[in-house]
Amino acid sequence: MISLAGRDIMHGWGKFVFTGMGLGLLIGVTLSMAGIYRGMVDDAKVLMDNSSADLWVVQQDTLGPYAEPSSIFEDTWRGIAAMPGVARTANVTYLTMQVREGDRDVRAMVTGITPGEAGTPGWPPYLVAGRQITRSHYEAVADIASGFKLGDQLQIRRNLYEVVGLTRRMVSSGGDPMIFIPLKDAQEAQFLKDNDAIRQQRRRTAESPAFNRPGMPDLLDAVTASQSTNAYVNAVLVQLAPGTQPEEVAEMIRRWKRLTVYTRDQMGEILTGKLIATSSRQIFMFLVILSIVSTAIVAFIIYTLTLGKIREIAVLKLIGTRNRTIASMILQQSIALGTIGFVVGKITATLFMAPIFPKYVLLEPLDSAAGFGIVVFICILSSLIAIRAALRVDPAEAIGG
Amino acid sequence: MIKKGIRIEGLRKRYGKGDTAVDALKNVNMEVAPGEVVGLIGPSGSGKTTLLKCLGAVIEPTAGRMILGDETIYDDKWLVRDLRALRRDKIGFIFQAPYLIPFLDVTDNVALLPMLAGQRNGESRQRAMELLTALDVQHRAQAMPSQLSGGEQQRVAIARGLVNRPPVILADEPTAPLDTERALAVIRILNDMAKRYETAIIVVTHDEKIIPTFKRIYHIRDGVTYEEAGEGREFG
Numbered sequence: 001m002i003s004l005a006g007r008d009i010m011h012g013w014g015k016f017v018f019t020g021m022g023l024g025l026l027i028g029v030t031l032s033m034a035g036i037y038r039g040m041v042d043d044a045k046v047l048m049d050n051s052s053a054d055l056w057v058v059q060q061d062t063l064g065p066y067a068e069p070s071s072i073f074e075d076t077w078r079g080i081a082a083m084p085g086v087a088r089t090a091n092v093t094y095l096t097m098q099v100r101e102g103d104r105d106v107r108a109m110v111t112g113i114t115p116g117e118a119g120t121p122g123w124p125p126y127l128v129a130g131r132q133i134t135r136s137h138y139e140a141v142a143d144i145a146s147g148f149k150l151g152d153q154l155q156i157r158r159n160l161y162e163v164v165g166l167t168r169r170m171v172s173s174g175g176d177p178m179i180f181i182p183l184k185d186a187q188e189a190q191f192l193k194d195n196d197a198i199r200q201q202r203r204r205t206a207e208s209p210a211f212n213r214p215g216m217p218d219l220l221d222a223v224t225a226s227q228s229t230n231a232y233v234n235a236v237l238v239q240l241a242p243g244t245q246p247e248e249v250a251e252m253i254r255r256w257k258r259l260t261v262y263t264r265d266q267m268g269e270i271l272t273g274k275l276i277a278t279s280s281r282q283i284f285m286f287l288v289i290l291s292i293v294s295t296a297i298v299a300f301i302i303y304t305l306t307l308g309k310i311r312e313i314a315v316l317k318l319i320g321t322r323n324r325t326i327a328s329m330i331l332q333q334s335i336a337l338g339t340i341g342f343v344v345g346k347i348t349a350t351l352f353m354a355p356i357f358p359k360y361v362l363l364e365p366l367d368s369a370a371g372f373g374i375v376v377f378i379c380i381l382s383s384l385i386a387i388r389a390a391l392r393v394d395p396a397e398a399i400g401g
Numbered sequence: 402m403i404k405k406g407i408r409i410e411g412l413r414k415r416y417g418k419g420d421t422a423v424d425a426l427k428n429v430n431m432e433v434a435p436g437e438v439v440g441l442i443g444p445s446g447s448g449k450t451t452l453l454k455c456l457g458a459v460i461e462p463t464a465g466r467m468i469l470g471d472e473t474i475y476d477d478k479w480l481v482r483d484l485r486a487l488r489r490d491k492i493g494f495i496f497q498a499p500y501l502i503p504f505l506d507v508t509d510n511v512a513l514l515p516m517l518a519g520q521r522n523g524e525s526r527q528r529a530m531e532l533l534t535a536l537d538v539q540h541r542a543q544a545m546p547s548q549l550s551g552g553e554q555q556r557v558a559i560a561r562g563l564v565n566r567p568p569v570i571l572a573d574e575p576t577a578p579l580d581t582e583r584a585l586a587v588i589r590i591l592n593d594m595a596k597r598y599e600t601a602i603i604v605v606t607h608d609e610k611i612i613p614t615f616k617r618i619y620h621i622r623d624g625v626t627y628e629e630a631g632e633g634r635e636f637g
């Protein structure tokens with residue numbers, strides 16, 4: 001037996017391939033949407049991985065430092081470092097802002113890291129070019145996605161920083177590239193007021209009778225000094241000694257320091273569950289809509305193709321073709337159309353959409369396999385109307401009047 | 402009493418029910434011997450197509466009897482369970498328009514029938530080629546239907562009607578679109594094939610050009626058949 005579906009497709013392949021390509025673009029968009037979702041989850045995961053922390057210590061009752069603002073005293077880490085099971089601690093600040101270079105600016109997550117060496121919590125674990133920060137001021141390590149190059153001068157607030165190293169795939173949970181600078185500079189960038197505000201505050205403090213008490217000449221100086229220090233960080237990153245139960249140490253810190261602590265699991269929950277919850281719901285909606293549109297398109301195309309063959313189908317039935325053969329002809333065509341669409345879609349998503357899309361698009365092979373399964377399912381579903389129409393054709397029609 | 406061929410006795414067909422019922426066939430009696438080609442002629446609305454549809458097992462008659470070859474297929478009800486297989490194995494159809502399958506080449510258009518009956522592709526194509534050769538279109542065997550002339554298409558359609566060696570061929574206005582010469586050629590082919598394969602052939606026609614060629618003619622009027630001797634004139 002010959003393949004009726006195959007012959008029909010070969011006979012009108014132009015029509016078939018063009019429809020398949022149209023469908024393919026739609027499938028490409030769908031695969032890219034799924035890839036964007038995976039990319040967001042992956043962004044969140046690399047953010048956690050790259051921080052090389054086991055615990056995040058943040059301001060009480062906040063979801064900091066990524067999902068909500070958090071600020072804690074910069075000396076909090078001392079008490080934590082002394083606790084049993086704690087291997088290393090490091091202060092860290094995160095601030096998402098526009099970073100200027102020449103006449104362009106890039107949205108980036110500026111990360112303040114403590115002095116130390118690679119492996120210190122918060123530090124980029126590896127570089128693709130240049131070196132780590134060695135001076136305590138005005139050096140920066142930028143992610144390659146920011147577009148900055150070694151030697152670029154970045155302006156963050158009032159100061160200029162030289163790019164000395166480059167990283168890859170170090171991004172915020174929102175996909176913004178990270179730029180690492182020394183902690184002190186970062187604290188200034190985040191907490192420092194501008195000069196006018198500082199002068200204003202000094203004047204107000206100086207005029208306040210509360211700080212100008214007779215017999216206490218040093219009080220004003222002390223208050224002014226305390227007001228102009230930036231004694232806050234966003235979080236303390238904690239690395240645990242091998243074999244330590246994260247939840248035990250976390251509980252200890254919560255109890256003794258009265259701070260909120262998240263383990264990796266909990267941070268993962270916050271990053272993938274809460275932070276990107278709305279976006280993933282939107283993407284899911286798009287996926288559903290695109291699937292419905294694809295179904296409608298395949299159904300319409302297959303139905304039209306079948307209606308164009310009513311006479312042939314009547315003849316086939318008259319000369320003794322079984323319903324099963326005719327149904328499978330339509331079904332095979334539908335699946336063939338879906339397969340062309342999927343291949344075109346996969347190529348479009350991989351070669352064209354993912355590289356140019358401004359967000360990270362992660363195309364997982366398993367997602368593609370599932371996507372193909374769904375495409376086949378959609379094709380089966382949408383060929384049903386056409387099959388029903390074909391099975392209703394009366395072989396007597398072939399004999400005519 | 403003939404053993405093969407077609408026998409129809411007292412066949413009736415009523416379309417619809419009650420007030421709107423139409424008695425398309427009232428009393429049809431026919432007998433066609435194997436190797437014989439008979440004409441079936443009658444005015445419009447007389448029931449010719451209805452008769453072909455009954456014989457072709459695509460609509461159910463109301464009463465009567467139909468015998469194809471040595472098998473009674475209908476006796477006030479269908480006696481055959483698989484009408485589809487009956488059509489495939491016992492009946493060849495030739496239509497006014499060739500109705501070839503546009504996406505199959507000439508060989509496969511013909512070979513499709515034996516393939517549907519479960520024959521191997523090679524054997525089916527071989528049988529198709531035999532018939533195409535007999536009908537003198539073997540040189541177009543690889544062409545697509547759309548690349549053939551009307552006459553060539555009609556010959557391919559005839560080959561398709563014959564390829565399963567059915568005991569019965571039903572032809573509905575097979576010469577309508579052809580000129581006299583081609584029309585007579587088709588009739589000649591049908592006569593040849595009828596003899597060669599012992600096939601009983603009924604040709605429904607209005608076509609004045611070919612009516613004189615039949616040795617026997619059935620007239621049908623208001624659903625009743627009348628037999629008549631034809632001129633049986635030589636053709637070609």
Ligand SMILES: Nc1ncnc2c1ncn2[C@@H]1O[C@H](COP(=O)(O)OP(=O)(O)OP(=O)(O)O)[C@@H](O)[C@H]1O
Pocket residue numbers: 401416417423424425443444445446447448449450451452
């Ligand atoms: N499906 C149907 N339902 C009801 N009446 C029908 C149906 N098909 C045919 N008829 C009627 O049955 C009668 C015979 O019709 P039929 O088609 O057999 O005529 P015909 O001899 O083939 O005519 P023509 O030469 O015009 O093709 C006509 O009166 C027609 O109106």
Ligand SMILES: [Mg+2]
Pocket residue numbers: 400401449450451
């Ligand atoms: Mg008719």
